[in-house]
Amino acid sequence: MASPAADDYLKTVYSHTEWQDAPITPSQLAAKLNIAPSSVTEMVKKLAAAGLVSHVPYGAVRLTDEGRARALAMVRRHRLIETWLVQEFGYSWDEVHDEAEVLEHTISDRLLEGIDERLGRPRFDPHGDAIPDAAGRVDREPFVLLADAAVGHSGVVLRVDDRDADLLRALEGAGVMVGHTIAVTADGWLLDGVAVSLPEGAATAVWLRA
Secondary structure, three states: OOOHHHHHHHHHHHHHOOOOOOOEOHHHHHHHHOOOHHHHHHHHHHHHHOOOEEEOOOOOEEEOHHHHHHHHHHHHHHHHHHHHHHHHHOOOOOOHHHHHHHHOOOOOHHHHHHHHHHOOOOOEOOOOOEOOOOOOOOOOOOEEEHHHOOOOOEEEEEEEOOOOHHHHHHHHHHOOOOOOEEEEEOOEEEEOOEEEOOOOOHHHOEEEEO
């Protein structure tokens, strides 16, 4: 199944379980892709027939080994392009997701390798998501969602969800970026040791080093 649509499905299934363990359901897949549930059902059947996902009716969708390898290849493309746009073209981190969604289906493997080499083989994209290497290996540290971090926990920001551009801009305005440190207190949060008011939705969009 060589199609951009199939690649988008596989990438979405992979991304759903990258920062939490619960597998994705068809209804969640439909919501993330903004596609009618009936269309998702048909595509999942095709992906299963091609050996890319495993699925039972009304059950969760999981990647097979072949599906995971293909998903990782697409994730690599997406995140390298995002990093390229930020580092080489001056895009901000809230602008790159949609651009990468288009470009990931069009650039050649040769150009992708050239981008990776020019950027110095980066391990993470601007949002802190791990960039798989050419063999599909992924580096990731132990993490905790800010909403789940206990009072007293202090950790470097490892990752910020990239799907809400407005929230990304608000977080940047508050000074919350990958590499900064957030501490959880009984009264709220400290950013690099200074009390900060985080925008609504931040606690479920920011991951810290565990």
